Amino acid sequence: MDPVRGIFFDEDDARAAVARLVAGGYGARAERERLSGEDDDEGHPWAVLTDAPEPVLELLVDEYDGWLDAGDDPPAVPPIELPTEPRKIKGHFGG
Known part of the structure; x- marks a missing residue:
């Protein structure tokens, strides 16, 4: 299963969440999130x-004003x- x-946005919040x-018995780690086009290291979020199950992390991101990166992969749709x-x-056209 993918993590x-x-x-x-704040290192202290990320470390507190970890x-x-x-x-709680889960494996967790914090790392700097590199945003493309952002050259200021201090501007990168964590x-x-x-x-942990997604709902567990979701409670923490809500508490610390972060966001859940749910992968945003669209569901597979069979081809038409x-x-x-x-x-x-x-019938026919014309007169």
Whole structure:
């Protein structure tokens, strides 16, 4: 199972979330989240990666004003079956 990610703006908040997750028996770590186009290291948020269930991390990101990075992968949708031949139209046009 892929780790669940929460994004925190403050290092202390990220480390507090990790401590609470570890105290709850989950694996967790904090790492700096590098944003593309952001050249100021102090401007980068912190990512907390954990094997905790998503609702557990969601409570922490709500408490510390972060956000849950849910992956945003759209659900798999089966392809649409398209006709292989043109439709036949009954009747005729014109006069």
